[in-house]
Amino acid sequence: MHNVRILKSLLLLPLILMLSVTEAFAKPDEPVADAAIRTLAPTARQASLDQTIAELLSRHHYRQSKLDDRLSALVLTAYLDDLDFSRAYFLSSDINGFEKYRSTLDDALKSGDLQPAYAIFNVYLRRLAERTTRIQTLLQQEFRFDADESLEVDRKNAPWAKNMAELDEFWRKRLKHEMLTLMLSGKDRSAARELLVKRYDNRLRQAQQSTSDDVFQLYMNAVAQAFDPHTAYFSPRNTENFNIQMRLSLEGIGCVLRMDEELVTVVELVTGGPADLSQQIKAGDRIVAVAQGDDGAWLDVVGWRLDDVVDRIRGQRGTVVRLKVQPGKAGVAAAEKTVRIVRDTIKLEKQATKSEIKTIRSADGRDLRIGTITIPAFYSDFDAARRGDPNYRSTTRDVRRLLDELRGKVDGLVLDLRENGGGSLQEAVDLTGLFVGDGPVVQVRNAGGNVEVEKDSEPGQVYDGPLAVLVDHASASASEIFAGAIQDYGRGIVIGDPTFGKGTVQTLVDLNRFTKAKESQGQLKLTIAKFYRINGSSTQHRGVRPDIAIPSIVDSEEVGESAQKNALPWDEIAATRYRSDQRLMTLAPELARRHQGRIASDPDYQAFLRDLAFTKEQREKTTVSLLESQRRAERERIETWRRDRENRYRALKDLPPLKVSDEVPEGKDSAIPDAALVESARIVADLILLGSSGSAVVMNH
Numbered sequence: 001m002h003n004v005r006i007l008k009s010l011l012l013l014p015l016i017l018m019l020s021v022t023e024a025f026a027k028p029d030e031p032v033a034d035a036a037i038r039t040l041a042p043t044a045r046q047a048s049l050d051q052t053i054a055e056l057l058s059r060h061h062y063r064q065s066k067l068d069d070r071l072s073a074l075v076l077t078a079y080l081d082d083l084d085f086s087r088a089y090f091l092s093s094d095i096n097g098f099e100k101y102r103s104t105l106d107d108a109l110k111s112g113d114l115q116p117a118y119a120i121f122n123v124y125l126r127r128l129a130e131r132t133t134r135i136q137t138l139l140q141q142e143f144r145f146d147a148d149e150s151l152e153v154d155r156k157n158a159p160w161a162k163n164m165a166e167l168d169e170f171w172r173k174r175l176k177h178e179m180l181t182l183m184l185s186g187k188d189r190s191a192a193r194e195l196l197v198k199r200y201d202n203r204l205r206q207a208q209q210s211t212s213d214d215v216f217q218l219y220m221n222a223v224a225q226a227f228d229p230h231t232a233y234f235s236p237r238n239t240e241n242f243n244i245q246m247r248l249s250l251e252g253i254g255c256v257l258r259m260d261e262e263l264v265t266v267v268e269l270v271t272g273g274p275a276d277l278s279q280q281i282k283a284g285d286r287i288v289a290v291a292q293g294d295d296g297a298w299l300d301v302v303g304w305r306l307d308d309v310v311d312r313i314r315g316q317r318g319t320v321v322r323l324k325v326q327p328g329k330a331g332v333a334a335a336e337k338t339v340r341i342v343r344d345t346i347k348l349e350k351q352a353t354k355s356e357i358k359t360i361r362s363a364d365g366r367d368l369r370i371g372t373i374t375i376p377a378f379y380s381d382f383d384a385a386r387r388g389d390p391n392y393r394s395t396t397r398d399v400r401r402l403l404d405e406l407r408g409k410v411d412g413l414v415l416d417l418r419e420n421g422g423g424s425l426q427e428a429v430d431l432t433g434l435f436v437g438d439g440p441v442v443q444v445r446n447a448g449g450n451v452e453v454e455k456d457s458e459p460g461q462v463y464d465g466p467l468a469v470l471v472d473h474a475s476a477s478a479s480e481i482f483a484g485a486i487q488d489y490g491r492g493i494v495i496g497d498p499t500f501g502k503g504t505v506q507t508l509v510d511l512n513r514f515t516k517a518k519e520s521q522g523q524l525k526l527t528i529a530k531f532y533r534i535n536g537s538s539t540q541h542r543g544v545r546p547d548i549a550i551p552s553i554v555d556s557e558e559v560g561e562s563a564q565k566n567a568l569p570w571d572e573i574a575a576t577r578y579r580s581d582q583r584l585m586t587l588a589p590e591l592a593r594r595h596q597g598r599i600a601s602d603p604d605y606q607a608f609l610r611d612l613a614f615t616k617e618q619r620e621k622t623t624v625s626l627l628e629s630q631r632r633a634e635r636e637r638i639e640t641w642r643r644d645r646e647n648r649y650r651a652l653k654d655l656p657p658l659k660v661s662d663e664v665p666e667g668k669d670s671a672i673p674d675a676a677l678v679e680s681a682r683i684v685a686d687l688i689l690l691g692s693s694g695s696a697v698v699m700n701h
Contacts, residue, residue: 038208039122042114046216049521052514053220053233054109061227062447062504062527063568072105074226074566079120082222085156085260088170089127092160097123109223117219118212125207132204134164135171139197143176145628151177154622176626183628184635185324185336195300203303214305224524229564230506231527236520237307252314253321253341255281259306263288265328268421268474271376272352273344279667280339283474284328287313288336291322298324315343335635352379353395355402357410358678360685363594368688370681371410373402378423378431378478395423396430403434403463412466412684416677418496418552422477429454432485435492437461440576442481443532444505451532453576466687467492470680471544472552473560476500483544484533490581493591493687494546495680497554501561503540504568505529530568536575540568547588548595548683550676551612587690594686599679607648608675614641639664646671 042050058067065071076098084090101108101116108116151173152158161167175196182192213235220233254273255266263286269276289298290312301309313321323339355373362368375395384392406413422428429441433456440453469483469492480499486492504527511521531539541561561567599605618638625631642664647657649671658664665671 040118040125040210040212040215042118042216043212045517046212047112047114049511049515050109050114050216050220051112052511053223053524056509056514056524056526057224057227057231060447060526060528061231062529063227064447065227067106067109069103069106071226072107073102075105075109075223076102078225078565079117079219079222081156082218083121083124087155087158087160088167088174089124089131090160091127091164091167092162094123094127095160114216114219118215121210121215121218125210128207129204131167131171132200132207134168135175135200136197138168138172138175139193139200143179145176145180145183145626147627148630149173149176149626150623151626152623153177173626177624180626180628180631181336184631199300199302202300206303206305226566228504228527228566228568229561230502230504230525232525234523234525236522238522252343253281255313257287257306257310260286263326264301264304264306264309271379274341278339278341279669280337280341281323281325282328286326286328287323288326289324293320294322294340296322298322317344319343335639352393353398353402355406357406358681360681362685362689364689366689368411368685369409370412370414370684371406372414372416372677372681373399374416375399375420375431377420378425378427378482380424380427394430395427396434399431400434400462410465412468412681412688413463414468414470414677414680414684415492416470416680417475417479417483418470418472418676419474419554420476420479421474421500422479422502425454425478425481426457428478428481429456430458432456432482433458433460434462435464435467435486436489439489439578440534441485443534443536443573443576444529445532445573446529451573453534466684466691468680468684468687469494470550470677471496471499471546473497473500473543473554474552475544476502480539480544481531481533484537484539487544487547488533488535488580489578490584493548493584493588493683494544495548495683496546496550496676497552498545498560499539499543500559501539501541501543501567501570503531503538503561505531527568532573534576534578536572538570538572541570547585548592550679551609552676553612553615584687587687590690591683591686595679595683598682602679604673605675605679607645611645649673 054067058065080090080095080098098120101120105116108114161170178196179189179192182195183189187195217233217235217238224231224233252273253275254270255275256268256270257264258267259265266275266281266283266285266287268283269281275281287309288302289300290309291298292312292315299312301312313323315321319342321341321343323341324336325339326336353373353375355371358370358372360368360370378395380394381389381392385394425442432441436456438456438459440455442454443451444454445451467486469486471479471483471494475483475496476499480501480503483494483499487494506525507528509524509526511524515521533539543560625634643658643660643662646664650657653671655671
């Protein structure tokens with residue numbers, strides 16, 4: 001097994017599996033064959049590989065779980081969820097029939113018996129074929145959009161249908177919802193019906209051509225998920241896609257995608273990629289159609305297999321791809337939008353840190369200059385470093401340069417780590433050294449209980465002034481290591497939401513090392529260690545808790561390690577030796593009191609809280625109206641809210657108001673201030689004031 005120290009030269013793996021395919025379908029463009037669905041069966045090669053993967057998981061996963069009845073039950077649940085997450089195809093009688101496998105899949109894994117997995121999948125294929133035929137019949141009827149009905153869209157805990165009649169009723173409402181959504185996006189009733197007929201005909205085409213390898217990929221991922229959410233099996237094709245993602249050399253748009261209830265969903269954006277720079281796509285958005293160039297025909301991709309969608313989004317640098325996107329954070333009633341993106345190669349310089357200076361009026365009337373440094377990722381150009389390039393790029397080098405530029409110009413500093421999903425462990429360690437000097441930063445414990453302490457490799461404090469670290473629930477992995485160390489040393493105030501809670505370490509295992517096969521067998525992404533703060537507390541599951549809370553748009557109940565099934569628990573080990581300055585913590589209650597007093601009367605911050613509340617209200621809706629007049633009213637309400645919010649800030653900047661026909665700008669083009677960042681700068685100003693007033697010595701500044 002790899003020594004943990006090799007992780008210093010590796011990128012920490014993404015938070016969520018890049019290609020977690022939940023439906024195994026073949027290419028959608030191929031002609032329809034006979035309506036019958038063929039029966040799929042495992043091969044001898046897959047049976048042998050199944051045993052290899054099961055042994056690797058049971059022996060080398062951090063959890064060291066036994067292949068027993070408890071694990072068997074977890075595998076069955078994960079497999080059924082992956083096949084039919086929305087409970088739209090299986091009947092309760094099917095599920096009852098699968099219960100015989102609940103305590104036997106562990107024995108099947110040990111013996112290389114894949115028959116249960118294929119038996120379940122073959123039932124799924126038959127149900128899918130039956131359902132598609134019935135869907136086409138339902139689509140021929142005339143839907144009434146003046147009837148006051150609603151559809152429950154969150155079905156992860158819905159009971160399985162008892163019979164076909166129950167499923168027919170669910171699908172009648174689902175198809176009515178899909179048709180109404182298309183009509184609200186500009187299609188007439190006839191065109192919407194035609195698109196849905198083609199969409200579900202496509203789904204049947206793909207189901208007919210599922211392969212044995214598709215089933216194996218899906219089932220092995222269910223087995224891996226039973227150990228923890230970051231362990232996964234990559235088929236040979238997915239291995240190639242994953243390696244492209246980790247090299248950051250993908251000529252495409254820079255999105256990490258997964259299949260979620262038959263919809264291609266954006267999990268995260270690669271910082272500095274075309275999608276990120278466009279400011280038009282966000283995590284949680286769903287891609288429903290793809291077109292090539294500025295005038296290419298639209299391809300509806302709902303229900304396609306994920307790798308086929310990826311193939312159509314990826315393309316040559318400089319070419320155009322258009323996407324139809326359903327916004328995820330705005331709720332089920334949000335309007336679909338079209339996004340035009342020019343494909344490009346992801347470049348480190350586009351990921352780079354950036355700084356600005358904000359002037360803050362302190363409580364005693366002084367104008368204080370607070371520097372802000374945004375750190376979107378913990379990156380390093382490993383290839384350039386290995387070549388001996390003295391100017392290679394890295395997060396620590398870039399931040400050091402920015403600190404040099406800010407020296408003498410600022411009174412305090414905010415480091416913005418919001419939506420920073422991590423990256424290089426070594427960069428997290430080295431960056432910490434710029435602010436605390438020499439000392440331990442993080443502990444890494446392997447499955448055997450051995451603990452290694454990672455220290456800054458270049459001792460020497462670069463900045464010793466007042467400091468705050470701004471985080472949110474999307475700040476993960478390396479971000480949590482840095483924020484936790486700053487908090488443990490008492491070096492700065494941590495502000496924001498509790499972080500993601502991703503405190504595990506993965507390695508990639510080439511499965512060809514354990515087989516005699518000449519062709520690629522794929523890879524296993526395996527959790528082998530956990531991170532612990534220098535105070536002994538794990539960052540896993542709980543994340544880093546801020547000293548002062550500022551909420552964010554990220555939903556902490558739906559995003560984060562605590563929301564993942566089978567996540568490793570929080571625990572703690574012995575603290576390592578380090579010197580902590582507790583003087584800063586004595587100021588935290590007074591800083592929080594001043595923060596609360598200020599935001600109570602700050603119109604920008606109160607508007608920020610109202611915006612968060614409105615967005616949360618939309619996102620938490622689990623039912624959608626099937627009454628056309630109500631849906632149009634809901635959509636208009638959302639668009640009016642977005643336009644009014646933008647115009648409120650445009651008026652303050654003497655900008656002309658947006659018209660009803662104008663598109664509402666987002667990101668850097670929007671006039672809406674970053675209330676969380678501004679308030680963080682004010683907290684640093686309070687920190688400076690308290691320190692200079694004799695309340696406490698804050699820092700040597």
